[in-house]
Structures are given as C-alpha cells and as structure tokens.
Amino acid sequence: MELCVHCDEAAIPPIYQEDDKQMAMPFCCQGCLTVYNVLHEKGLESYYEIKNNSAAFKRRSPVEVKSSQFTFLDDADFTKEFSYLDANGHRTMEFYLEGIHCLACLWLIEKLPEFVPDVIISKLDLERSVATVVITENGKFSQVAxxxxxxxxxxHPLKRNQDVMDLKTKEERMALMRIGVAGAASGNIMIYAVSLYAGATDHFAQIFNxxxxxxxxxxxxFSAYPFYKNAWSAIKNKTLSIDIPISLALIxxxxxxxxxLFTGVTENYFDSLTTLVFLLLLSRYFLQKIQEKGLSAQDLHYFYQSESVLRADESAPSEFVEIHSKFIKVGDILKIRAGEFIPADGEIIEGSSNLNNSLLTGESxxxxxxxxxxxxxGTQNIDHDLLIRTEKVQDETRLGRLLKNVENGWAHRSQIVDLTSKVSKYFTLAVFFLAAALFVYIYQKGxxxxxxxxxxTLLIxxxxxxxxxxxxxxxxxxLSKASEQGIIIKSDEVIEKLAxxxxxxxxKTGTITHGKLKIINFKTHKETAIPLEDIIFNLESRSRHPVAVALIDFIKGKTKRTLSTDDFQERLGQGVSGKIENHFxxxxxxxxxxxxxxxxxxQVEDTVRADSQGALKNILAHNRKVQILSGDKAEVVNKIAGEIxxxxxxxxxELSPEEKSEMIKSTPHSMMVGDGANDAIALSHADVGVAVLGAMDISLRAADVYLTTPGLIPVEKLIILSEQTMKVIRRNLVLSLxxxxxxxxxxxxxxINPLTAAIIMPLSSLTVLLSTVIGTKELRSLWK
Amino acid sequence: MEIMTILLPLALMLGAFFIFAFIWSTKKGQYDDLETPRFRMLLDDKKIAKPNPNLKKEDK
Structure with missing residues (x-):
C-alpha cells in the first residue's frame, strides 16, 4: 500500500503532482498535496527531513485545507476580545491548531516569523497544540491564520482572560518555588542532622541544631503554607482533610x-518533617500536572465556539463576508457550505441538502x-450549500440550552468525600486520644x-x-498509565467514583458499534460491462453522503482506476448517476x-464491533449492570442488543436527551458512555460521564473521562483500573497505619526520639511508594 | 576543627545561592513549559532556504 508523502496515511487512491510522471510521490488527498507544494515554495522542505527522523506524538491525519479567509480575525471587536495588546503595540493571540503531531510541526510553526511579515514570535506548546503568536501593529491575524x-x-483562536492566565502562571511558579525551597532546605538539614546523630557535642551540637x-x-x-491553608479551610467548612493532621504535626x-532551641536541648524533628513537606508537595504537583494534561474544560469551551461562518452583507445581500460565529445575530442570512456545521437555529431559505442530526438526536x-x-x-450540512435565516442564536439555540443544562449538571453533581479524608477523621481523633493517654500514663509516673x-512527640x-x-x-x-492507553481521566476523584x-x-454508537455505516449483503445480480468496483469508485468518490463513504470503503484496495464519467449527477436522497464508457x-x-x-x-448497517460481546461479558463479570440508552429506533437497538x-x-x-438524563438522575452510582451532543446532559448528570472518540466538544465538556480508542474494551479497562487502583490505595492505607x-x-x-522518627517516617513512605509502584497483578497486566 | 568556621559559612552560602538562583529562574518563567523545550533543542537554528522576499532585511 502506498503511503502519503505528507501525512503517512494510506493513499487510496494515490494522487500525484502533475509533473510527477514516475508516480514517485503519492499523496492521499488534495490537501496534503497542496501543503507539500506550499512548503516547497516557501523553502520549508526540511519539514520532511525532521518529520521522518522523529516519532509522532499524536495520530497523524490527512490535511483538510478549507477555503477560508479568516477576515473575521481582523475585526476590531474580535481582536479586542481575543487578543492581548502589550505596551509596545504588539498583539498576542493564541490559536488551537488541529493536526499538530510531531517535531516537524513544532519546527514549522516556530519558523513562522521567517516567512510571514510582521510576525515577531510564534511559539508552540506541543502538549496542548496551542500556538502563541505575537504580531506588530501592522500585522494581521487573518494573515497568520x-x-x-x-x-x-x-x-481556532482561543479566548484568553489575561488576568486568569497570569494568576495561573503565578500559582504554578509559586508551587515550584515551594518545592524547590523545601527540597534544598531538607537536603541541607539532613547534613547537620546526621552530624547530630553521629554524636556532635558541645558548641558544634548547638551550631548544627x-x-x-x-x-x-x-x-x-513558606513551603508548608498550602497545608495550613487547606487545613484551615477544611476546619472552617467543617469538612475532612488529610491536611489537618499534617498541619498539626508540622505546627x-x-x-x-x-x-x-531556646532551652538548649539539641533535639528536633526537622529532618523528617522538611523531607516530608518536600515529598508531599512533589507528589501533589505531579498529580496536578497529570490532570492538566487531560482535558482543560476552558480550552474546549472556546474551541467549540471558534468557527467562522459566511454571513450575507447587510448592504449588499448577494455578498458574503466571513464572520466569527460569536457575532451572529437573529435575522442574519448565513451561507452554510457542504461539510460545515450549522452555527444557529433557523430556517432554510434557499437550497436543499442532507443533514446529519446525529449530534442532537442520535439518529445515524x-x-x-x-x-x-x-x-x-450543531447539525452538520453534508452535501449541498444552504442559505438559512437565523431565528435563535448563541445560548438561545437548542444546542445552547443543552450546553447550559450540561453546566447545571456539573454544578449539581454529587461531591464525594475521598477515602483518605474519611480515614483522616478517625485518625486525627485516635492520635489526640493516644497522645492524651500517653501524657496521663507518664504523668502518673511523676x-x-x-x-x-x-x-x-507522638503528635509529630x-x-x-x-x-x-x-x-x-x-x-x-x-492517570498517567491510563493516558498511555488512550484513556484520559479528568481528575483523581473520578477513579474513586468509578470504583x-x-x-x-x-x-451504542462508537462503543458497541463502529459508528459509521458499513455495506452488508452485497449481492451481484448481473455481469456489468465494467467491474462493479470501478462503477462505485468513479461515481461515489464524488459524493459525501455516508452511504457513498461506506461504498468507497467497501471497495477499498480493490480499484483506483479513474474512468472518464459524463453527465455525473447527484440528486438529493436519490443517489448518484453518470455515463461511463457508453453505459448509464x-x-x-x-x-x-x-x-x-x-x-x-x-444494504447498509452500523455494524457491531467484533470485540463488543467479549468486553461486555467481562464488564458484567465485574458485577456491573449494563444498559443501552439510545435515541435510535427500537428495531435497530434491539438487533444490536441481540448481537452482543x-x-x-x-x-x-427512542430516548430524547432529556429522557436519557432523567434515567441517569434516577439511578444512583451510574456511569454513562456516549459521544453526541444528545448524550451531553446525561454525561454531566451521571456520577461518571465517559465520552468516546470522535465525540463532539460539547459532550467532551460534560465528560469525566475521554476514550481515544473506540469500543467497549477501554470501558472494561477503566473499570479494572479503578477497582485495582482503589485496592492499592487501601493497601497503602493499611501499611501506613x-x-x-x-x-x-x-x-x-x-x-521514641528524633532518631527513631528519622528512621520510621521515611521507611513508611518508602514502603507505600514501593507498594504503589508494584501495584497489583491485574494492574500490571493492564499496562502490558 | 577550625576549618569548620570557613566550611560552614561556605556551605550555607552555596546553599543560599542555589535556592535564590532557582527562585529567580522560576520567576523568569524558565519552568513554565516543561514539555516543548526538550524537543525544541533538537532543531537547529538554520534559517530557511528561501526566505520570503516580502521580509525586510532587518527582520532576518
């Protein structure tokens, strides 16, 4: 199979440059070919050298170059809201870039100032696929885009609240400084503490102490401040936190x-306590970092809104100008091109087309x-351009209301008290009681x-x-092991809830089934003048209808012969027709x-995945009750249920989004797995919402977990992961107790004295650390 | 043990120096993005072969 020179995806059928007579460089699509030429024109060929020498971080995908002028980026209102003006008159804007996948992308993006005038800085954050671009006062963001x-x-331009961003950076730096100070100080303390344990005497002992x-x-x-703060707010809110006993010990x-120090006794517990502060801060920092790597709800929010749309000019209605979907008003005439999403509720005033409503209704x-x-x-326009007059915009649309509902769901979700906090309550009480008992016990001796x-000392x-x-x-x-497996979990709390x-x-779509149409029962009734595959290839490759896509997929690899086709026609809902070699x-x-x-x-059908039945059996074996919730027709759903x-x-x-969420609300300890916007409310009301690959942004926002690989197997893994992780946590709990x-x-x-403390305290930490790393047999087999 | 009178302040100064160096670099934003720089260093600074003619000389 030939691989695309640009994106490394299979090129079926391969297309070539016009002057590439040897067919040496196959491309999978026009988009990749265009980009290849652009790179060469600009002298950026090194891209391919770097690309071929580095591993991809993310899945590569063919390029889809959409024609767009991005003029809305230069709109004064827009720049004011989306960019940041500094004292030198330079403007900064951040873009989320689709398709960032490797080192060569980094190189390319950061070369921008060299071939685009007025760009001063272009920096890419690979992890988040976010580019930060700074331009001069003469520059235009439309040019950059x-x-x-x-x-x-x-x-996709990202809206940034500069104050919030600054605050976040400041907090992160502060956290690092706390860790650095604690680490350096505890290391130094260790030197003097060891000298004391080794038997330093007299004035040396005094100095070291x-x-x-x-x-x-x-x-x-300074470093331990977050513990005191958390402990204090926990006490104020009458909640539990492990930080309370920690703060107690520190104070x-x-x-x-x-x-x-003042009474001249050369004994203290600072070596153990500062090391402890350092390790605790470090472990919390790592946990926070790994969570940030997952889904950032804020980024997704702006991503969802950041599409451009063609609007009829008020003064010249036949002219269309590109605006940002944020600025659509009621009564606007919008041109929705084939393949685009409709950005507002409205009425069709010109044209007809096939629409994909699956995001709202689940109907495939x-x-x-x-x-x-x-x-x-939220509806996708599949094959023909449409003109619509908007009636409801932004929050008023059906999708907008859905989104609000999702946010409500988030706000009202059940808060759990995590296991460690629960234990720390009894723990604190027990320690106080024991300390009192010890006091009385020794006091009696006089x-x-x-x-x-x-x-x-006991408290410490x-x-x-x-x-x-x-x-x-x-x-x-x-969390990190799960993300290696393509399971992105939003927070640690989710794991406890999952268990x-x-x-x-x-x-069903995308989990039990493939989520796209597949050809079944293909029967040939008669010999045709040219092979059926060629007929399908030459007629259907021009159509974007899902059935056409399924047919092309069906003949994949069998032919890529291009024949001249006359009188090609695609009629809405009627299929395609054309004349090839004198036959119609x-x-x-x-x-x-x-x-x-x-x-x-x-016939076409959304087929069940081969692995669904096995995975379902395993999930049921873990004592979970599984139900399918679908907006699709009963016959389709029942057939799929039968197959697994x-x-x-x-x-x-035949459930509406609202019915789905009612169902979930009335069932305690529920988990919802879904993808479309029609699942979003249900996802947000479930104890754990899981969005699957290809899910729309809105359902991503409502979800706690995002699965980058489709199918039920990741769901099974998720369950095993949570059960086993909680098992390790309970084991650590017992060990440390x-x-x-x-x-x-x-x-x-x-x-008890400082020396025994200096042995017991790190030893216990080491033990639980080992226990964590070793995990359980099931966890280890899960990572293989 | 008179050497301690030199060694101790020296050790303290070294420790303090590195703590302040760390705080300074953190405040300068050296550790804001821990992911990209390790890849960025693999790319050489060579200017692109055919620079855009629209660019002014001083921009290069």
Missing part, C-alpha cells in the same frame, strides 16, 4: 524545635432538508515535663505522611443499475 491553514493546521532550625523555618512557613514540630441516518424547514445549531514532651511522629504521600502518587500513576459504579449506561450507471438505495437494469443490491447477547429489556431506544501503630507502641515504651 491563513498561513497556518495553508500549512495544513486549521487554526540552630542551623537546622534556620533552614527549617522557610520550609515550615507541633516547629513549636517543639523552637522550645528546644442523514435526513433530507429543503426550503422552509427548520434547522438546528514527670510532667517528660510527659508533655512525649505526648507532643504519627503524622500520616505515608498515607498523604501514597494517595496522590497512586492516582498519578493510574463505586453499579450501573453502566451505554449509547446509477447507484441509489435500491442498488446499482446498468442502463436501468439491476446489477447489484446492498444483552437481554432486550436492557436495551432502551501499621507504621503509625508501631510508633505509638514505641512512644508508650519511651523509645
């Missing part, structure tokens, strides 16, 4: 260290729409000062450090005809 488009990256205090103060005040530790078969019919925002000292050494460390680490590991799921609701061919829903005589018949051996009473069909028990016993026996 056009250039991105030419290079094969479709740009004061030095540890000197280094510990910034850690305890008592500082108090005791200072007291000892396209519907015909003609003049006078209502169309809704030494008040020693009793108080030992009680405070029973700090639940191992526990507080293990939980974020376990989640970080689970409790009892009911799984699945929308027609392909419509009843079959393929040669000179009006039936030559072949076929799911009883038909669990296959619910055992260490705490040991230190309590040591305290009662009067054996």
């Amino acid at each position: 056009k250039e991105f488009n030419h290079l094969g990256y479709r740009p 004061s030095l540890t205090v000197f280094f510990a103060i910034p850690v305890m005040v 008592t530790g500082v108090a005791m260290g200072l007291f000892h 078969v396209p519907v015909k729409a003609k003049v006078g019919q209502k169309v809704f925002s 030494d008040t000062k020693f009793a108080l000292e030992q009680a405070i 050494v029973t700090c639940p450090c191992a526990l507080a460390l293990a939980t974020p680490l376990t989640f970080t590991r689970a 409790k799921i009892k009911n799984i609701f699945i929308d 061919y027609e392909i419509n829903k009843s079959g393929i005809f040669e000179d009006q005589v039936l030559a072949a018949t076929y 051996h799911l009883p038909t009473e669990y296959a619910l069909s 055992l260490y705490n028990l040991a230190s309590v016993i040591a305290a009662f026996m009067g054996l």
